Amino acid sequence: MxxxxxxxxxxxxxxxxxxxxxxxxxxxxxxxxxxxxxxxxxxxxxxxxxxxxxxxxxxxxxxxxxxANLRPVHAGRVTIVPPWLTGEVPAGQVALIIEPGMAFGTGHHATTRMAVEALGELELSGRTVLDVGTGSGVLAIAAALLGAGHARGLDIDPITIPIAWENAEINGVPQGRVSFAEGSLGLDSDAPEPACDVLVANLYAELHDLLAGEYAVTLRPGGPLILTGILGSKLALVSEALEREGFSQLQVRQDGEWVLLTARAPQG
Known part of the structure; x- marks a missing residue:
């Protein structure tokens, strides 16, 4: 070999x-x-x-x-597991089943884990959640399992979309509660994304900087924003972009070299 x-x-x-x-x-x-x-x-x-x-x-x-070496990942209220380890989810935890594959998002990366934890700390019941850069769909599916009325995942890579749908099916999430599509924010002005209550994005810092204005337009006033995929050395770039667009209540969490940044959308 x-x-x-x-x-x-x-x-x-x-x-x-x-x-x-x-x-x-x-x-x-x-x-x-x-x-x-x-x-x-x-x-x-x-x-x-x-x-x-x-x-x-x-x-x-x-x-x-x-x-044999893959283990469950505990992320707040959620335990992320591959299909063959569902029996190891502790009682009381929400099981999020993800089939590892080419679309990374098994939950083992710090950015994914922190984002799932942050979603679990919100009251999502009946709310709409947008996952930008959905990949394997893990964050959109997590939001649906945590009670979101509807979670939508967007990704510019078409190969990820069928994988995300498969993962939603494995988790028993009906199509009325989750959806996935190829695309991103701001790429098609003729068909903008509808306003959402919560927005989560696991992208590089430079993309967060580029999309900060779109985040402000897409989120309803005061809505929670969860951003990760940010290296600690690039935190200032993202923070300054959000402040420029009127976001408030910025809070930072760090795991090793990776950072998660939460904020609230402008109030109008």
């Missing part, structure tokens, strides 16, 4: 993981500070991920090993 050993972890190399899938990777695994990338054949890699080492190794069932 052909394995490419890349220094780093899923967290430190998150921005480059899609480049590996695009190069033809058949699987990714993190072990002791190294990302093991499985390929059928040697591939030409982008410069951002070319600092690793190719190795020919004995065949093994990497998927079985990955499943």
């Amino acid at each position: 052909l394995v490419y050993h890349l220094p780093g972890t899923f967290e430190t190399r998150e921005a480059q993981l899609d480049l590996l899938w695009e190069a033809g990777a058949t699987g990714l695994e993190e072990r002791a500070g190294t990302i093991r990338v499985y390929f059928d054949d040697r591939a030409d890699l982008a410069p951002e991920v070319s600092d690793g080492e190719w190795r020919q190794e004995a065949d093994q069932d990497w998927l079985a090993e990955f499943k």
Whole structure:
């Protein structure tokens, strides 16, 4: 089996993981500070991920090993688990079942976990929630399971949409309570997103900066905003963008190098 050993972890190399899938990777695994990338054949890699080492190794069932090492993730009121670990969800916890795959969002990343925790601290009963950059749908599905009247997920990558629908079906969330679509805020002025009560987005800091005005327009006055995917070194960029657009009550949580920022939409 052909394995490419890349220094780093899923967290430190998150921005480059899609480049590996695009190069033809058949699987990714993190072990002791190294990302093991499985390929059928040697591939030409982008410069951002070319600092690793190719190795020919004995065949093994990497998927079985990955499943054996995956553990439930506790995120406030929610426990995120793959389908084969549903029996390990503690009593009283909301079970969020996510099938790991190419659309990252198993809950193991700090940004996903913090966002699910923040959603669990809100009263979502009957409210509309918009998840921008939904990926595997984990945040929209979490909102629906936590009582949202309707949760909508948007993503510019069309490959994520069927995966998100599959995850919603696995969790038994009816289509009337959740929906997913290709797109983003501000890309189609002829069909703007309707106003929502809560907006959550797990994106890079630069995208939050770019979309801050759209967040203000889309959220109802005073509505909660939950932003993550932000490196601590980029926090000021996002904070200043939100303050510029009139957001208030900014609060910061940090887990390692990653930050979650909550705020309230302008009051009119």
